[in-house]
Amino acid sequence: MAPRRFLRATPHSILLSPLIFSLTVLCADVLQFIDPLIGSTNGGNVFAGATKPYALAKPVADVDGQNTGGFATDGSSVTGFSAVHDSGTGGNPSLGNFPLFPQICPGDEVNDCNFLIGERATHYVEESVTARPGYFGVELESGVKASMTSSEHAALYRFEFPAGDDSHPLVLLDLTDLWKSRQNASISVDADSGRLKGNGTFLPSFGAGSYVMHFCVDFFGGEVFDNGVWVNNRGGTEPKELYVTRGFNLFYLEAGGWVRFSGLTNNTLTARVGISFISADQACQRAEEEIPEPLDDFDRLLTETEDAWREKLGPISVNAGGASEELQTSFWSGLYRAMISPQNYTGENPYWDSGIPYFDSYYCIWDSFRVQHPLLTILDPSAQVEMVNSLLDIYQHEGWLPDCHMSLSNGWTQDGSNADVVIADAYIKNLTGIDWQLALEAVIQDAEVEPLEWAFHGRGGLKSWKDLSYIPYLDFDPAGFGTNSRSISRTLEYAYNDFCLATLAQGLGRDDLYNTYVQRSANWQNLWKSDQDSLINGNDTGFLGFFQPKYQNGTWGFQDPIACSVLADFCSLTSNPSETFEASLVPQSMSTLIGLMGNEESFINRLDFFHTSGLADISNEPVFSTVYLYHYAGRPGLSTKRLHTYIPSAFNATHGGLPGNDDSGSMGGFVVFGMMGLFPVAGQDVYLISAPFFQEINITSPLTGKTAQIKTTGFDASYENIYIQNVTVNGQPWTKSWIGHAFFNEGWSIELSLGNQESDWGTKLEDRPPSWGEAMV
Template structure:
């Protein structure tokens, strides 16, 4: 058992007791926590948060390294530079949060003047096989001999620093007024005269957005007496003064600074640090810490146990009979579900700008990633939290004037495509979530579709005049009404079209047929960028396919973007790096992203056979980028051509090759749990078409799955006949629902809320199931072509 490896925080007697208590559950497969490994995706660019956290909590302590540190820690063999209490999970780009790290050390010769305070100087390797990470606990040994373990409550972190024996030495803990990105604009710290408490705050920049945020901290030390303490600047510390204010400095020079304290009389050479975090004030950080962790010297095990129970409760709607599926696959499944509930984060009571008296969530990072699978999985397993998140989006709309596409650290994040909060909201509507003001939701979504903000770089949509007049977003659009990154004309056209489709669905459901007609018509705008004669070459050779999306000028003439540009075979395209007419994916990838009208797309591509040939070529030529969310649905689009078995076959080429239980077991950024949610849905044998009441059915990776709705208390069952853990039988032969034949290759959300039983007979060859036109997933507009 992992706890027995961490003698620094648990007694041998308690460890032995835990083994005897937990082992029977592990053997019986009843305790899912044994399968959760937070280190999956901790290297190879997964950027996961690997530390201790409760579901959606603000406090997220972990070791920070100087390598792949976007999520704080990585198993890449880099050096530890601190231990901080707040992080985001799975994001790309600049490192996020990691504010006010603590760092334990011994000063050479027991002289403060010999101590190394600077980040680069204090960086220390960690002992690779000492890393222990599980829900509610993170521990690591540093090469310096200091052993560190940590856990957390909702708003506070608890660290234990076990120092090596040192005769006459006074262990030090320094606090650095920085964050992982070194974005600090200014900061302050006050060290109590006895050094047992440090308070302060700092102003920082969001890692993917506009504006700034202020974070406050309060850290108390326990387990010994303070020997001395003070502040440090650059690489020098002194006992006077006890207060410090630091800015960026001359010419925006980044000045490293913070506070420190040394201790004596430590019991078992162990010092405990309790750090509270708040966006309101340092006093609130202190209050949260003392309320949630009143007895730091004895609360560690309690916090770990409470966090484990919190995760068991959140994961409890789901249970599986693995049917011989490997422990590695089970670990991928449960770890993916776990990561989908790390963010967004519950900042209730921590919003300094307004308090509407309702739960407030932040760290939507970003909805362009999360709307496809992460929020749909929460709708199934944690619909109450999903309702609170949607109400938070509407709360932001009421107070900031717009629905966000990305929002973190109480700041607006950059918009990557369309207005994807629209899809999240409509997905909840078609799945009958309650407790949401749907009239307010309609108002917010209509504003996205009709009113262009001055700054559409971080909310709303740009180019709306062209969208309304030309029915597409032009290449090099003339847009004096608002300002943003003038790129992505193809991907924005496709996303705006689907956003308008979702808006039409919501309007119709609320009795506004006129709005439905308007936006249903606008949802066909994507067709205006389809160029039927466009071909595609790879290394000078024709791929053999004709007809691709292309950029179009305002005057209606065609521009050009190589269909393979921005793919895995070419250069990456983002908002600032190589900005192009598609965002973070190629024309080859975006050609399949018309979820409202797949039958029309198939007609434009010539036939069902040519559509399947394109999908096969896309997934086998290196063009498909499984590390990014737009590719997810393409794995399952064979359903729309009457070949659902090919979707299951394609999925098995990615799981477990690109998604597995290793530390590098994610193909790219986890993106707040999106990669994890993709794995979960794949192993359940379902895939959500977000914004529609549609789940595409495929063969599950387990013999049986049970999902109890937290709203209705009814349990959906997905059972298999002919399941084999070698995955030869991945083709559905026939399906029954509640004992009656079910020929459709898709099913609605009632499966979960009504507790239906779906039984699948599996075989090793494709069958006729789900192949008939009438049994394929719904496609709005039939095959009507407007160009």
């Protein structure tokens, strides 16, 4: 049967004139509802320190516990204070280069100080931890108090030492990073000023290659007493320079520089740390320009950072309607975390300078494309345009769009080439200032040309993809090299990547390309085995039909349908790869998938089983969309009901209030969209409508200046009334369970009437979200 063209998200029966309404403004400063410590334990891996939106400089205390993002509220010990971090990542700890560590040496003897990480690690006083936008503070059990803030490229620290001690406080710099990946490094110590300069070569925490980072540290508020370098657990005043490698037989050699001080004013030493990927001189210059008066600039920097966050958060206002402060804190904190990364590395790329803003730390796009980038498209479209242009900049210089990119290095790929989805999403939502012909070229490159090493960009197995219309199990692929696994996940994701390519091609008038790639977007069906059953602990689940691996000769292989779930063995991308790994379903063809599963009732039963049996792992982003898939079966009320089983149980305002690592703000984006009552289908002009967690939400488009409004009648903060009874858009009845991006750009108004029972709103076939294609015969 020939596939039908996909439905476009074109509004019907809408009054296009702007609606004038009175905004309910939250009088309190929204910054009071931001807690950077949400997700600072229980594997959230958030960055809890001081940062401006998307900034390079990110100072915080580093610990020896859950230190992927630097600091954790897990009661571990502080090993230093470093100025660069990534936020919410998985894998190895990221960045955390060149930490400083302040201490008083016993007996005022340098060689009685603790230089090694394991020896200097000091517990922090748990109740002393203070984190808010632009500021982080903590007291060590040694009595040293640390507070910090930052500019775009530099960190400013205040170290307050215990009063009544006549010793000379020492601050060391360690030529290391959180992962201890340093390959080599150097440092010089100025004998008079105590300035520390140098660099190091490090490995990215989840990728290929290496990067070089440079530093420049200046001290203020006291006199230099003496200084020098240290190696292992000994320091000396001579020499003043040091070069260090991994050490004999790759033994990790600990080393760095140190400075002692006298005459501190109020027992406080101020340290300014500049960071650069270009040179130590640029690190010094950036720090001097951004923090010219270190003893006086702390409050200025804090105020400027707070103002920058208020501006970024400004497009949204909320009338909570009695919703708890905890829920408001989850909402605003999630929005805050979504704007920490990617990071603006403009002027810091040592490999090329295209004269445009350059962003990095896409860690990783297979997670962030789902909700984080769609959220930025709404609230910070200018930054999203710069990020898309940076992806295209990487394509022009490295040959392919990245699936993951951090520390100016290629990150590993996972399943598909999901920068394709980010680009399609930007196109259909009418972002401007992007070369769309170049974008089409870049996405076609992903779809048609296999790189030699597809482990860190592009797609592998393209010959099989084109010839067989699926990725085979144990594929023969001499054209390129990567982990020969994930055949099911890659098939599903390649199919959606091709659908997004088709969407872009059609919009640019390339119907020839559209026809090719929209047909390829149906390839996922080739791995659907209709008679496959599934057992859990020997008990038949009662469901038939699952995705299964298939050999090149067309015969079926077998993988347990529950493999890689929390009910089975954990799967790793590299150490024990399988044929499924954190892949999307098929958001382009949900009606087809429902048909293959039998009917709507069977599909809903599967969803319920998935979410209640322990199979669903909401700590992984592909599960996000499954919360809302009830929409496609004509039961949108069940999506809202399911969402309330995860918020606030798995997503809340506690320090462990994330179910897994934040993935550069993806968890935060899920919370924000969930509480707004709209969920994006990334790559399509579709937002699924559900009941919001607040009485009223207003979103002003930074592009058009028009304000979209989501308001409710029958709202109750006890959440008995979570089922939509009816909807109007701009005063007119709206029966569809979804809406397009024009809602935001045109400043429409959605009014939802809520009740405590499901209604027939959004249940009719014609009111369900768009879906392309039919089952192949």
